[in-house]
Amino acid sequence: MSAPVKRLTTSAMIASFADADQRTNSAPFGHALARLADERPEIVGLSADLAKYTDMHVFRDAHPNRFFQMGMAEQAMLGAAAGLAEVGLVPFASTYSVFATRRAYDFLCLDIAEPYLNVNVVGALPGLTTGYGPSHQATEDLAILRACPNLTIVDPCDSVDIEQAVPALADHPGPTYLRLLRGKVPTVLDEYDYRFELGRAASLRDGNDVVFISTGLMTMRALQAAERLQKDHVDAAVLHVPTIKPLDTAAILNAVRGDRLVVTCENHTRIGGLSEAVAAAVAYAGIATRIVPAALPDEFLAAGALPTLHDRYGLSTDALCARVKKELQ
Template sequence: MTTQPRLKTSAMIASLAAEGQPTTSAPFGHALVEAAAADERIVGMTADLGKYTDLHVFAQAYPERHYQMGMAEQLLMSAGAGMAREGFIPFVTTYGVFASRRAYDFICMAIAEEKLNVKIVCALPGLTTGYGPSHQATEDMAIFRGMPNLTIVDPCDAVDIEQATHAMAAHDGPVYLRLLRGKVPRVLDRFPDYRFEIGKARRLMDGEDALIVSSGLMTMRAVEAADLLAERGMHVGVLHSPTIKPLDAQTILEEIRRHPQRPVYVAENHSVIGGLGESVAALLMNTGVHPEFHQIGLPDTFLDAGALPTLHDRYGISTQAMVKTLASRISLTHAS
C-alpha cells in the first residue's frame, strides 16, 4: 500500500503576506529589544506564549528582564500592574482572546482604573488564525473600547508595529495593541512619509470614487484593492486609522468632507459590532455628516475553523472580496 506524503499546514502560523511581498520576522520582538536598550525600565512578561507573541526575541536579549508567568492571564495582568507601580514599563503578551475574555476585570481594576503604564500586546487579533472561536479575537476591540483610560492600537504591518512599539514605550498610560506576529508583511514602506503616532490617522491614497477607512491588516487589503481597482479606472482613497481609541475624529471628518459624494467603507479585521466601523458611524451621526456608509468586517457570529485564505474569502475580508464589493458600487455610480 502506497501512502501519499502528508502536507504540513498550520492555521495558526499561516502567512498573511502575498507571494513575493516583503516581510519582517518578529517586528515587535526586535523593536522591543531596541526600545529596551534605550530604557532600562522596560521589562517583558508573558503567560506561556513568548514564542507565539515574538517576546522570545526580547527574552534572548534580556533574560534578566523577562518574566514567564505561566498559563495564568489574570496573574500576568496583576503582576504587570505591580511592576508598573514600582516604576517599570511592562510589556505583557498573550493572545487577544485571553486578555479580553479571561483577564478583562484584572485589566480594568488593576491597570486601567489606576492609569498604570502597562502595555498589553496580544497576538491573533480578529481572523488571523483558523483555529476557530477559542482563538479568534473577533470582539476584543468591542470589549475594550468601553474601558476608560485604555488606548487601543491596531497596526497594519511590520512598519506600523515597529513604530508603534517605540511610541507605546514613550506613552504614559495603558495601551492594548493587536499584534501581527511571525513573518509580518511590509506595506507602509511604500509610503515614505508615513509615521505612526498614537491617536492619528493618515491618508495613504487618494481617490474620488470611494474612501476606505481601515485599520489593522485591512489597510493592507485596502491598498491592494485600490491598486486593482485603479487598473479598472476606479480611484479609491485609503485612510489608515491605526489608533481605534482615541479616534482621530478631526482627520476622519476632514477626509470625508474632501469628497462628500464618495461612499465611505470602514474595513476592519473585527466584528462589525463595536469596532472601528461603529466608532466612525457614531462620529458621523454626532457631527451631522452623512455620507453613504458601509462596513466591511466580520459578521456577528462565531466564525468557522479552517484555512485562512478560505475563511477570509468566506467572510468578505480578502482583497478580492473587497474589490468585488467596491467595484459593484462604483460601477453603479459611474453608470448613473
C-alpha cells in the same frame, strides 16, 4: 515499494496572512522591543506561556533577566504587570487577544486602566488571523475594550507600524492594548512615506470615487484593492487609522467629505469596532452619509485555512474590490 509521501503541514495557529510574493519582516514586535530595552533598562516583558507565539521570545533571549514567564495565568500576568508598573518599570505583557480580553478583562480594567498605569498589553491573533476557530479568534476584542476608560488601543497594519508603535507605546504614560501581528509580517507602509503617530490617522492615497477608512491588516488590503480598482477606472483613497482609541475624528470627518463612497475596513466584527466608531463620529457631527462596513459578521466563525476564511468573510482583496464595484453600480 514506493517511497513514503512527505506530508506538508501548516499550523493554523501561526499561519501567515501575507501573500506568497509579499515582502515580510520576521517578528517585528520582538525585535523592536529588544532594541528598545537595549536603551531603556526599565522595559520588562511578560508572557502567559506563549512567548514563542507572540514573538516575545526575541525579547526573552536578548534580556533573560527582564523576562517573566507567568504560565497559563493571564489574570495573574496582568496583575503582576500592574505591580511592576507601580514601581516604575514599563511592562509589555503578551498573550493571545482572546485571553487578554475575554479572560482577564477585570484585571486589565481595575488593576491597570483605573489607576492609569503604563502597562502595554500585547494581544496576538486579533480578529481572523488564525484558523483555529472561535476559541482563538478574537473577533470582538475592540468591542470589549473600546468602552474601557483610560485605555489606548492600537491596530497596526504591518511591520513598519509595529516597529514604530512599540517605542511610542512605551512613552505613553497610560495603559495600551496592541493588536499584534506576529511571525512573518508584511512590510507595506514604507512605500507611502508613513510615520506612526499615536492617536493620528494617515492619508495614504487620495481618490475621488471611494474612500477606504481602514485599520490593522485591512489597510494593506485596502491599498491592494485601490490599486486593482484603478485599472477599472475607480479612483480610491485610503485613510489608515492605526489608533482606534483615541480616534482621530478630525481626519475621519475630512475623509467623508463630498459624495465619495465610504467603506470602513477592519479585521473585527462589524459590531463595536472601527465601523461603528466612524459611524458615530459622522452622526455626532451631523453629517449625512452612508457608510459601508467591510468587516466580519456577527457570528462565531469557522475554522480552516486563512485565505479561504478571508475570502468567505469578506476580508480578502478580491472581496473588497467586488464590494466596491457592487456599491458603485
